[in-house]
Amino acid sequence: MQITFPDQTKKEFDKNTTGYDIALSIAEGLARNAVAVSINGTLADISRPVTEDAEIRIITLKDAEGLEIYRHSSAHIMALAVKRLYPDVLLGFGPAIEDGFYYDFDNVELKQADLEKIEAEMKKIMNEKIVFERHVISLKEAKKLFKDDPYKMQQIAKLGESEQLSCYKLGDLIDLCRGPHVPHSGFLKAFKLLRIAGAYWLGDSNNKMLSRVYATSFPSKKELDDYLEMRRQAEERDHNKVGRELDLFMTDKNVGQGLPLLTPKGSTIKIILQRFIEDEEIRRGYLYTITPLLAKSDLYKISGHWEHYRDGMFILEGDNAEDLYALRPMTCPFQYSLYNRTKHSYRDMPVRYAETSTLFRNESSGEMHGLIRVRQFTLADGHIICRPDQLEEEFNSVLDLINYVATTLGLKNLTYRFSKWDPNDKKKYIDNPEAWESSQKILKAILDKSGLEYYEADGEAAFYGPKLDIQFKNVWGKEDTIITVQIDFASAERFKMRYTDADGTEKTPMIIHRSSIGCYERTIATLIEQYAGKFPFWLSPEQIRLLTINEELGSYAETVALKIRNAGLRVAVDKRGETLGKKVLDAQHEYIPVIVTIGNKEKEEGTVSVRTLDGKVVQGMQLDEFIKKCEELNKTRNLETVF
RNA sequence: GCCAGAAUAGCUCAGGGGUAGAGCAACGCUCUCGUAAAGCGUGGGUCUCGGGUUCAAUUCCCGAUUCUGGCUCCA
Numbered sequence: 066m067q068i069t070f071p072d073q074t075k076k077e078f079d080k081n082t083t084g085y086d087i088a089l090s091i092a093e094g095l096a097r098n099a100v101a102v103s104i105n106g107t108l109a110d111i112s113r114p115v116t117e118d119a120e121i122r123i124i125t126l127k128d129a130e131g132l133e134i135y136r137h138s139s140a141h142i143m144a145l146a147v148k149r150l151y152p153d154v155l156l157g158f159g160p161a162i163e164d165g166f167y168y169d170f171d172n173v174e175l176k177q178a179d180l181e182k183i184e185a186e187m188k189k190i191m192n193e194k195i196v197f198e199r200h201v202i203s204l205k206e207a208k209k210l211f212k213d214d215p216y217k218m219q220q221i222a223k224l225g226e227s228e229q230l231s232c233y234k235l236g237d238l239i240d241l242c243r244g245p246h247v248p249h250s251g252f253l254k255a256f257k258l259l260r261i262a263g264a265y266w267l268g269d270s271n272n273k274m275l276s277r278v279y280a281t282s283f284p285s286k287k288e289l290d291d292y293l294e295m296r297r298q299a300e301e302r303d304h305n306k307v308g309r310e311l312d313l314f315m316t317d318k319n320v321g322q323g324l325p326l327l328t329p330k331g332s333t334i335k336i337i338l339q340r341f342i343e344d345e346e347i348r349r350g351y352l353y354t355i356t357p358l359l360a361k362s363d364l365y366k367i368s369g370h371w372e373h374y375r376d377g378m379f380i381l382e383g384d385n386a387e388d389l390y391a392l393r394p395m396t397c398p399f400q401y402s403l404y405n406r407t408k409h410s411y412r413d414m415p416v417r418y419a420e421t422s423t424l425f426r427n428e429s430s431g432e433m434h435g436l437i438r439v440r441q442f443t444l445a446d447g448h449i450i451c452r453p454d455q456l457e458e459e460f461n462s463v464l465d466l467i468n469y470v471a472t473t474l475g476l477k478n479l480t481y482r483f484s485k486w487d488p489n490d491k492k493k494y495i496d497n498p499e500a501w502e503s504s505q506k507i508l509k510a511i512l513d514k515s516g517l518e519y520y521e522a523d524g525e526a527a528f529y530g531p532k533l534d535i536q537f538k539n540v541w542g543k544e545d546t547i548i549t550v551q552i553d554f555a556s557a558e559r560f561k562m563r564y565t566d567a568d569g570t571e572k573t574p575m576i577i578h579r580s581s582i583g584c585y586e587r588t589i590a591t592l593i594e595q596y597a598g599k600f601p602f603w604l605s606p607e608q609i610r611l612l613t614i615n616e617e618l619g620s621y622a623e624t625v626a627l628k629i630r631n632a633g634l635r636v637a638v639d640k641r642g643e644t645l646g647k648k649v650l651d652a653q654h655e656y657i658p659v660i661v662t663i664g665n666k667e668k669e670e671g672t673v674s675v676r677t678l679d680g681k682v683v684q685g686m687q688l689d690e691f692i693k694k695c696e697e698l699n700k701t702r703n704l705e706t707v708f
Numbered sequence: 709g710c711c712a713g714a715a716u717a718g719c720u721c722a723g724g725g726g727u728a729g730a731g732c733a734a735c736g737c738u739c740u741c742g743u744a745a746a747g748c749g750u751g752g753g754u755c756u757c758g759g760g761u762u763c764a765a766u767u768c769c770c771g772a773u774u775c776u777g778g779c780u781c782c783a
Contacts (some may be wrong), residue, residue: 179714262778263711268781272709277778297765305776310719318756318774379780424783429709432781444783525782534783546783584783642740650744664742676743684742 068548069120081114085248088123098125100252101134101245108134110199110245126284129562134162138197138247138342139256140168145195145238146186147173147278155364156240157216157266157275164292164542165281169264171216175276180258183278187256190236196236196252199244206325207241216266217241222612255289256282299540304593305435311598311655312588313606314436321689322518323440325586330606333635334592335443335585337604341702342355342445342470349466351419351447356399358423362389367559368398369495377426392425396446397553397578401560404450409564414458414574415451422446424584437545444584449577450562456552456575460511463550463579467535470582475704476595480544481517482534483509484525494528500554502636505531506554527578529555535583547591551578599656599678600705602698609636609695610657612648614664617639621668625661625688632692634699653678658706675708683708 068087068657069075078087084102088095088111103122106147107618108130115121122132137628140159147154147170157169180680202210204221207230211217220241224230233242235250247253258280264274283289300306308314313331320326327335347353359381365371367376370378370391379392393399409416423443432438450458471479486494486501496500508531512519519533526532532551536544556562563571582588602608609629613622619640639648652660660676667673673691674684684706694708 086728138758175712260777261712264779265710268780270710274779276711279778316775322774426782429781431709431779433713434776438782442783541777543778549783567745580783587783612743614742619741644740644746645742647745662743666742674743680744682743 066115067118068115071120071122078115081116083114084109084111084121084123087115087121095123095125099123100126100131100138100247103130107451108245111248112196113245120510128214132284133161135244135247135252135284136166136282139253139280140166141197141233141235141238141240141242141246141251142187142190142250143183143256143258143278143280144168144170144240145190145235145250146183148238149186149423150179150182155214155216157264159240165259165279167277167279169275169277171266171275174277175278176262177261177578180504184256184258187253190250191253194249195236196249197244197246199231199246200234201229201231203229210239211241215511246639253282254284255286256280257289257293258499262648285570286570301595302594303435303540304437304590307598308436308590308593311593313593315584321440322430323428323438325436325439329514333606334589334600334604338585338588339445341473343419343421344471345466346419346445346447346581349417349462349659351417354400354403354418354419354420355424356396359390359392360399360426362391364402366393366399368395368401368556369529369559370394370398373493373495377428377514379425379427382404394424394426396420396422396424396444397448397556398560399578400448401556401562401576404562409574411452411564411566411572414451414564415455417447417449417459419445419447419581436586437539439586442584444585445580445582447578447579447581450557450574450578450620452566452572453575456507456550457511457514460508460550460552461515463577463581464515464517466581467548467550473537473702474582474588474592474595475601476537476566476591478538480536480538481512481519481546482525482536482546483512483519483521484527484532484534485521485523486526486531487524487703490524493524494526495555497555501526501531503524504552504554508533527553528579529553532578539591540594545587545591547583547587548580549578549583550580552576553578600658601702601704602658602695603702605656605658606635607637607655607657608634608699609659610652611636611638611659612645612652612660612662613638613640614645614662616642618663618665618668622663625663625673628688629692629695632696633696634692649676661691677706677708681708 066078066080067075068078085096085099088099100122101108102111102113103124104115104119126132126135137160144156144159151173154173155171157171159168160166194280207221211221230241231243233240233244233246243314258278260279262277262279263274264277265274281292312328314325316325362371374394377397378394381390383390404416421443423441425441428438430441451459452650485505489497530551530553534547535548537547538544555577557573564574593602611622611626612618622638622640626638628637649660655676658678662674671688673688674682674686675686675691676682698706
């Protein structure tokens with residue numbers, strides 16, 4: 066038979082030569098490092114005989130697929146270790162994931178302390194060099210083999226149509242698995258079990274919760290150590306740690322879960338961001354509103370929140386038990402009510418409402434996370450009510466605003482998600498399949514035309530329409546939505562919103578729900594991680610710190626500070642009787658972007674000595690010139706502080 | 709809500725059945741200093757809260773609360 070290699074060279078082999086022997090014919094080292102073989106684009110074990118002419122690629126750990134196979138095999142090795150230690154264990158799924166792998170176990174109670182035991186057993190298994198044996202079995206045989214395993218039986222039932230199944234035997238562990246796998250357990254070189262978490266079977270909260278062990282493995286100890294060090298450094302940027310250390314926010318158990326308090330410093334950042342957005346939106350034709358933070362249930366019944374979002378709302382009793390109110394989880398129905406206060410001409414469309422809107426959502430107790438998932442937050446919210454023919458242009462104008470905001474903030478690594486509905490989830494979504502299909506088609510067309518790179522996700526839409534979500538990955542590798550733009554096909558009709566068209570008839574407008582900077586809490590969390598706590602000059606709560614050389618210069622420093630403060634800059638004076646080095650150290654630890662030193666020389670000359678966070682010092686700068694430069698940094702919102 | 713961890717001084721953490729300790733911070737005194745930590749001293753704790761076991765609990769057990777990672781949900 067003829068084998069074609071990736072470089073298009075061809076070579077003759079006997080029929081049924083294994084991938085391993087083909088690799089061996091190229092180089093001994095290649096055969097030794099081969100974890101699998103790609104036969105006409107399909108991955109198979111390296112020991113698999115090749116039966117006919119084929120294009121062959123030998124997969125090693127240097128290939129992305131190779132690493133994935135390696136980690137999947139690592140998961141099996143972990144499962145074998147667990148099986149040896151806990152013979153009654155039942156196995157769920159055990160896939161390779163982005164940075165490692167996991168396995169879901171049932172019928173066993175795993176604690177953090179058990180991970181060490183499992184790791185030790187895995188090391189034993191590594192040394193035993195147990196071969197991964199692949200067996201192809203019929204559906205009937207599979208049902209017999211796994212009759213005592215409810216999870217495997219469910220999988221088998223799902224795979225029902227395919228006549229042949231493969232399973233892998235690793236020592237005493239037989240697992241239903243498509244493979245491929247590395248040849249034997251001795252291939253595993255470096256691994257670490259990371260943590261235990263609960264995970265619902267098939268991701269459904271109605272199902273039983275299994276014990277999931279997260280772990281990772283690498284081809285070498287060095288790569289594993291590098292990865293763990295990289296994780297450690299990423300976690301050093303954790304907004305929840307840095308934000309508290311820098312005194313930007315705190316929580317208090319008497320206030321409650323998911324209710325962070327912004328300190329004066331954190332509040333300053335929020336206020337600066339808010340001014341930036343409000344000014345920018347007003348410039349772009351938004352009309353600002355201020356609407357109530359709570360309303361009668363009547364309003365939410367019209368909007369659909371009562372039906373689709375009630376679990377997420379804080380509900381309050383009014384004058385009597387039947388008279389229910391709710392804190393608002395969204396701003397939309399309030400702005401729709403405002404829209405309806407007058408008649409609207411087609412000439413006056415679109416109407417763009419914006420509001421700095423405090424919202425309340427009754428998240429489940431386990432969901433809260435620093436400033437990222439909270440029960441009360443402030444959204445830079447807005448609704449564009451427009452004619453259908455204006456939808457695309459308005460959507461694009463929102464994208465332009467978001468892009469401007471992201472660029473100004475220096476937000477990197479954003480991804481775009483086109484979030485669609487799940488037609489099978491009748492409870493979560495407004496039941497109007499045609500409207501869903503058509504609005505999703507419209508949104509997709511807009512996105513395609515805009516040239517934005519996006520991916521699609523089912524079941525992520527809002528209850529009233531599809532959306533574009535702008536996603537950010539936090540230091541834990543978890544994605545969160547920071548900004549969202551949504552098309553709403555339902556609300557205008559529900560609220561009987563109208564405009565008078567050119568022909569005198571009453572038409573129903575389209576609505577775009579949008580944010581510009583997202584909600585302040587989450588965005589600040591994102592920024593803390595993006596900047597690793599080092600906020601740019603224009604956003605820093607304390608922009609300038611004046612340090613005095615000795616205590617006698619205190620009152621002069623105060624007059625300098627006053628002059629700087631009068632220019633609209635945020636400044637503090639460190640008059641402590643500490644050494645200059647100590648004061649510099651403290652200011653650097655607090656990430657104050659500009660440190661100004663004042664000594665007798667500066668006092669006589671009317672100058673300042675300016676130090677930036679990078680350690681650079683500019684001496685003898687005239688005070689007026691310094692203030693001018695700072696004002697410039699504020700105005701341009703420069704991400705770099707250079708003098 | 710569920711699974712796994714954690715909670716000791718303002719902060720970071722040590723300790724351990726016989727009512728607590730360090731460093732930093734705070735405060736006081738000395739020093740008056742030129743760009744990443746001057747010296748000495750002082751005060752500061754219901755060991756998260758509520759039960760239980762015990763002669764004795766901060767320590768062991770149970771429950772609650774909050775914080776952390778994950779699942780489900782979500783901006």
